[in-house]
Amino acid sequence: MKQLLTGNEAAAEAAIQAGCRYYYGYPITPQNELINYMSIRMPEVGGAFIQAESEIAAISMVHGSAAAGGRAMTSSSSPGISLKQEGISYLAGSELPCVMVNIQRGGPGLGDISASQADYFQAVKGGGHGDYHTVVLAPSSTQEMADLVYDAFDLADKYRNPVMILGDAQIGQLMEPVEFHKKPKKNLPAKSWALTGAEGRKKNVVKSFYPVKGQLEEFNAHLQKKYRTIEEHEVRYEAINTHKADVILVAYGTSARICKEVVKKSQQYKFRVGMVRPVTLWPFPKEIIRKVSERVECILTVEMSAGQMVEDVKLAVEGRCPVHFYGRTGGGVPTSLEIIKKIVEIVPDNRAANTLLQLAEVK
Amino acid sequence: MHAIYEKPQTFIDKATHFCPGCGHGIVLRLIAEILDAWGIRGKTIGLAPVGCAVLAYNYLDIDMCEAAHGRPPAVATGIKRVHPDHVVFAYQGDGDLAAIGTAEIIHAANRGENITFIFVNNAVYGMTSGQMAPTTLLRQKTVTTPSGRDPINSGHPIRVCELLAVLDGSSYLERVSLSSPENIRKTKKAIEKGFKTQMEKKGFSLIEILSPCPIYWRMDANEAMRYIDEEMTRTFPLGVVKDWEQKN
Numbered sequence: 001m002k003q004l005l006t007g008n009e010a011a012a013e014a015a016i017q018a019g020c021r022y023y024y025g026y027p028i029t030p031q032n033e034l035i036n037y038m039s040i041r042m043p044e045v046g047g048a049f050i051q052a053e054s055e056i057a058a059i060s061m062v063h064g065s066a067a068a069g070g071r072a073m074t075s076s077s078s079p080g081i082s083l084k085q086e087g088i089s090y091l092a093g094s095e096l097p098c099v100m101v102n103i104q105r106g107g108p109g110l111g112d113i114s115a116s117q118a119d120y121f122q123a124v125k126g127g128g129h130g131d132y133h134t135v136v137l138a139p140s141s142t143q144e145m146a147d148l149v150y151d152a153f154d155l156a157d158k159y160r161n162p163v164m165i166l167g168d169a170q171i172g173q174l175m176e177p178v179e180f181h182k183k184p185k186k187n188l189p190a191k192s193w194a195l196t197g198a199e200g201r202k203k204n205v206v207k208s209f210y211p212v213k214g215q216l217e218e219f220n221a222h223l224q225k226k227y228r229t230i231e232e233h234e235v236r237y238e239a240i241n242t243h244k245a246d247v248i249l250v251a252y253g254t255s256a257r258i259c260k261e262v263v264k265k266s267q268q269y270k271f272r273v274g275m276v277r278p279v280t281l282w283p284f285p286k287e288i289i290r291k292v293s294e295r296v297e298c299i300l301t302v303e304m305s306a307g308q309m310v311e312d313v314k315l316a317v318e319g320r321c322p323v324h325f326y327g328r329t330g331g332g333v334p335t336s337l338e339i340i341k342k343i344v345e346i347v348p349d350n351r352a353a354n355t356l357l358q359l360a361e362v363k
Numbered sequence: 364m365h366a367i368y369e370k371p372q373t374f375i376d377k378a379t380h381f382c383p384g385c386g387h388g389i390v391l392r393l394i395a396e397i398l399d400a401w402g403i404r405g406k407t408i409g410l411a412p413v414g415c416a417v418l419a420y421n422y423l424d425i426d427m428c429e430a431a432h433g434r435p436p437a438v439a440t441g442i443k444r445v446h447p448d449h450v451v452f453a454y455q456g457d458g459d460l461a462a463i464g465t466a467e468i469i470h471a472a473n474r475g476e477n478i479t480f481i482f483v484n485n486a487v488y489g490m491t492s493g494q495m496a497p498t499t500l501l502r503q504k505t506v507t508t509p510s511g512r513d514p515i516n517s518g519h520p521i522r523v524c525e526l527l528a529v530l531d532g533s534s535y536l537e538r539v540s541l542s543s544p545e546n547i548r549k550t551k552k553a554i555e556k557g558f559k560t561q562m563e564k565k566g567f568s569l570i571e572i573l574s575p576c577p578i579y580w581r582m583d584a585n586e587a588m589r590y591i592d593e594e595m596t597r598t599f600p601l602g603v604v605k606d607w608e609q610k611n
């Protein structure tokens with residue numbers, strides 16, 4: 001049965017259905033629907049809900065519940081996610097599974113409360129201190145939000161690693177029909193490391209501190225090995241028209257929805273535009289971008305930022321074709337007309353592109 | 364023959380990293396003695412702080428978790444939600460609990476978290492080489508108050524028990540010290556009472572322990588004990604501050 005829900009509510013309901021029983025949050029727009037929903041649903045399923053005193057406390061509570069073996073989650077928006085970085089680094093360093101939702105808003109500082117994708121660097125490059133990665137999943141619809149939240153809990157448990165859902169104000173607040181496909185339980189490793197009281201067994205210690213010289217380097221090598229495994233097995237993306245394209249758009253989340261429109265319109269006028277939509281931002285879909293870069297004229301990365309993901313696109317392309325960028329900041333959302341204009345700017349001699357622009361402008 | 368004094372089972376048999384005359388080892392030992400005597404090693408989960416007791420999990424043979432500096436009350440809250448019938452305690456220093464973690468301890472107390480806090484007040488930051496703590500006495504010299512703590516620039520010592528006592532969520536608060544065998548016995552009683560408070564689900568308990576740091580007080584061990592009795596207790600009077608069993 002389909003329900004009409006916001007992305008925030010879909011994330012909360014999917015978490016409950018995925019077995020999350022520990023939710024800790026602190027109010028912030030534009031993710032309030034999530035914490036509000038959890039405050040009603042958690043008690044219904046016998047779970048724990050705490051409105052924490054801060055985002056630092058909320059992520060620390062997640063730290064505790066994750067260490068104790070529970071499926072735990074927190075959510076916030078950009079300024080709150082900045083505060084959570086301390087905890088995220090500790091969770092990564094303690095190899096604890098958890099899910100965090102960032103419904104991004106404009107920054108820096110207090111910024112504004114409208115949609116933004118300016119926390120990409122923070123999400124995919126670590127964010128807190130130390131050499132670590134969180135798995136980062138980027139839904140571009142309410143349905144995909146629900147589906148990815150399920151998967152996020154499984155990925156977290158599979159790799160003992162924090163997983164972030166990176167949305168934005170539009171993804172979080174947009175109401176769309178959504179269906180909850182509860183998936184069969186995967187074979188996940190038992191949490192023999194969890195703190196349950198040491199009755200009848202050796203004690204467990206959950207920590208990230210390795211003061212003896214050499215141990216921390218060894219532990220980091222283990223982490224890096226795990227990250228390579230994740231990069232090998234967990235990359236996800238959507239590729240549209242990539243085989244018959246002169247120009248490829250690369251975008252995720254809300255930007256990807258608009259780019260999809262551009263691709264659709266282009267097809268009507270026989271303009272060969274394709275698209276790669278990363279679903280995992282980390283691990284980044286380098287391979288497909290490298291492949292398309294070998295056969296297209298150029299790539300255009302579209303973001304609601306001053307240009308963050310475009311750096312990873314360039315790293316994947318390694319100079320095989322030009323990589324252009326179009327971005328809006330501070331709550332600005334690119335329109336399809338703006339994107340088409342940008343395409344004409346980068347391929348000025350393409351007649352189909354010019355036709356497309358003329359028709360788009362008339363509308 | 365009947366043994367009258369033994370190493371507690373729950374205390375792992377290895378040399379601690381504490382300086383001679385430090386109070387941390389005594390407190391950890393008391394915890395181990397209680398867990399042994401009450402047979403609750405297997406259903407207890409501890410939180411180690413960031414501070415000189417950071418390696419507490421190397422000495423206590425129980426499930427333990429690290430927390431970021433100041434965050435043990437929040438991490439302990441998350442653990443307690445998963446295991447409401449286990450005994451969960453957090454071990455914290457004064458910098459950890461009363462400076463960087465002030466918000467977390469106040470809100471854990473305010474929620475009436477059914478958790479026991481072992482708060483080691485040594486009036487300095489031991490781990491980072493003896494800087495001022497929120498509990499440093501007025502005129503006390505530390506490396507960051509070289510002419511003594513001046514309230515005009517550095518504020519006043521924080522009385523944690525009294526601060527938490529005004530919150531309706533706190534149930535048992537007592538200040539004890541390690542300055543003599545008698546006081547150490549009282550400290551053990553207070554920790555027992557904290558655990559009892561939790562096991563009977565009576566809510567938030569905190570035991571503040573005045574503890575010597577001879578290294579950064581620049582004293583020998585005996586002088587440090589005397590300093591607790593003659594100086595520290597004037598700012599931090601010993602005794603029960605709040606007790607759910609006595610209607611005060």
Ligand SMILES: Cc1ncc(C[n+]2csc(CCOP(=O)(O)OP(=O)(O)O)c2C)c(N)n1
Binds near residue numbers: 459487491
């Ligand atoms: C976020 C952060 N800030 C600072 C530190 C450095 N640091 C480690 S322990 C400590 C103070 C410890 O003092 P206290 O809590 O009184 O414990 P003690 O060592 O005196 O037992 C500080 C500032 C840290 N580890 N993390």
Ligand code: SF4
Binds near residue numbers: 382384489
């Ligand atoms: S510095 Fe002070 S508190 Fe730390 S171990 Fe040494 S005596 Fe103990």
Ligand SMILES: [Mg+2]
Binds near residue numbers: 456457458486496
């Ligand atoms: Mg101290």
